[in-house]
Amino acid sequence: MTTIINAEALVLFSLSRKGIELRVLVYVDDLLMLTCLMLQRFKEYLGRCFAMKDLGKHKYFLGIEYSLDIVADTGNLGSKPALTPLEQNHKLAESKGPLLADPKKYRRLLGRLIYLLNTRPDLCYSIHILSQFMKSPREEHWQAALRVVRFLKGTPGQGIILKSDPDIPLTIYCDADWGACPLSRRSLSAFVVMLGGSPISWKTKKQKTVSHSSAEAEYRSMSTALREIKWIQRLLKDLGAEQTQPTRFFCDSKAAIHIAANPVFHERTKHIESSHSVRDAVKDGTIVTQHIRTESQIADILTKALGRATFQNLVSKLGIVNPHFPT
Known part of the structure; x- marks a missing residue:
């Protein structure tokens, strides 16, 4: 057991x-x-x-009812749907507007959105940003959170289809946004793990230290993604679905991929504490790095607020669909 x-x-x-x-x-x-x-x-x-009730075959984990509950509780059932969860080029971290009179409603809404994030990777970046203002939310932050709710109104049944194909290769897309935080200048790391073409794990997280270059930020992101890959590989082995091939590791930074393949420590990279782990994983065949064009990097949706066309394109590549929408 x-x-x-x-x-x-x-x-x-x-x-x-x-x-x-x-x-x-x-x-x-x-x-x-x-x-x-x-x-x-x-x-x-x-x-x-135990006293139990059999509800029959499982249909969904988090579905349309939960999303619509959030929309209804915030009074947005009659509002116009938003096309993206967060405004492009937002300045929420630098907001100086009035504090929200009732911060509890903001924290409650964000708590529910964080729970919904279990099946909605398209909300990962926006919830990551909004969660940083839990202590002292401002009016602008509340309006941004309501925009996420209005986005849910237009996509209440959207989620992940877990395919039943016997071939389930493990792949990962990792990305970084250098100096994303305007206050601390720390970068964002993000990754999406795909199992047989379906996303099973994703994360957006601010890096612990300031990176000196975009290549360094991308390389730190690779290190974070590597830890997730190792855990998932062990989990799949326990479940009887051991991966026999190296995990394909997609990154849009050629410089970071070169650092991972180069066994020599240069002056520019010797201070990166994660250098050994990524290089060793490449050397022992745990992962195989591959370059991907930025416009095809699906993890990009987890690092910044995108325009409508780019956002919808990456959502489709991510494998997020609306099973209730007629095809």
């Missing part, structure tokens, strides 16, 4: 014994069960131990 706990307070119990594969995902008082054999016997056993 293996127990895996992740940051979203989900607990996964895994059992592999004598040809039986059983997975039970637990969140508070809800269970999601997956097994090839003995599913009915296992449900009957749990029913004898």
Whole structure:
């Protein structure tokens, strides 16, 4: 029996014994069960131990009802939908406007949006930005948060389709925005992990130190993404889906890729504490780096607010769809 706990307070119990594969995902008082054999016997056993209700086959994790609840609770059901979650070239970090009279409503809304982020990677950058103002939100921050809600109004059923293809190669796209924070000049790191063409993990995070160049910022982002890849590879092995091929590592910085492939420490890179880990991963075959054009870098959607056309193009490449929309 293996127990895996992740940051979203989900607990996964895994059992592999004598040809039986059983997975039970637990969140508070809800269970999601997956097994090839003995599913009915296992449900009957749990029913004898606990008061349970079988809700049948799983249809969605977070769906249209939750998104519309957020829209309704903020009074935006009759508002015009926004085409992107955040205004391009925003200056929210430098806002000097009046403080929000009731900061609790801002914190409550952001908490609900953070939960929705479990299935909406297209909201990752906007929620990352807005979460920085939890302590003292201003009116401008509240209006920006309502813009995210209006974006949800236009895309309430949008989410991720997890494909059932037997071929499930692991790939990752990582990107960075150098000096993204106008106050600290720290860069943003972002990555998207794809399993068989479906996104399964994503993150936007401000780097801990100031990078001296865009190449350094990209290389630090590669290091952050590498840690995620190693964890997912171990997880897939526990689930019986071990990756036999190196993970393809897509980056749009040729300089960062060159640093990862060059075994020699130069004066410009010796201060980067993550140099060894990325180079070693390339050398031992854990990852194989590949350059990708910036316009095809889907992790770009996690590092900045984009215009409508670029945003919608990357959303489609990311594998985010609306299953309720007729094709």
